[in-house]
Amino acid sequence: MARTQEAERAGIKRRATIVNVALDLFAAHGYDATSLASVARAAGISQPGLLHHFHSKEVLLVAVLDERDQRALTAVDIDRAYDTTPVERALEVADAMVAWNAQHRELVRLGHLGAAHNPPLANAWARERTARFRAQLAGVIANDIAAGIVRPSADPGQVSSWVLAGIAGLESQWLIDEDFDMVASMCAFTQMLRRDLLVVS
Structure with missing residues (x-):
């Protein structure tokens, strides 16, 4: 039993090492230009050893996107306590996310890979991620409408889509023009x- 637990811990540690190395290489050289062999070398393992944990480059990419x-x-600090309304906190997080991304250009480029690139698994990851974030933000807005914080005329689904579109669209412009x-x-x-959403008391 102890050996099994030790092996599981070692496996988790090895997977984390592979993902972190792959993230750095994908960000520095691009997904297409980075081979599994180069990731294995940088992680200090054999390519068969890497494939034991991630059976394809696409599967590794999805793990890298999750880590990003x-x-x-x-x-x-997504989980910290806050003293504003939930929707204000959500918009604050959106601002902070864009500010953080501005310091990590290659990671932003990597994040756009799933939505724009060919790997089906990465594209499925992007669709699931977008749907999840949109639903979470729409839920926050709907709850704040019920609480009388957000105007009842607001459409939670539309507003959440606008926020996600704002982040993705502004990032796309920045990736084209760094200035x-x-x-x-x-x-x-x-x-x-x-100004448009909050009920003024």
Whole structure:
């Protein structure tokens, strides 16, 4: 039993090493230009050893995209307590996410890979992620409408789609033009949403 648990811990640690190495390589050189052999070498294991944990490059990419998201969510302190309304906190997180992304250009480019690239698993990851984030934000808005915080005329689904579109669209412009200030643009956008959505008491 102890050996089994030790092997499981070692496996989890090895998987984490592979994912972190792959994230760095994918971000630095691009997904297409990075081979599994190069990831294995950088992780200090054989390619068959890597394939034991991730049976294809696509499966590894999905794990890397999850890790990219986790780093971003950790950086913006997603779970911390707040003293504003839930919808205001959600918009604050959106602003913070864009600000963090502005410091991690290659990770942003990597994050857009799932939506724009060919790997079916990565595309499925992007669809699931978008649907999940949209549903979570729509739920926050719907709850704040019920609580009298957000105007009843607001459509939770539309508003959540606008926020996601704002983040993705501003990132796309910034990836094309590094001088574009997506952080200021996002803050202006969310401030406009606050004025439009919140009930003034």
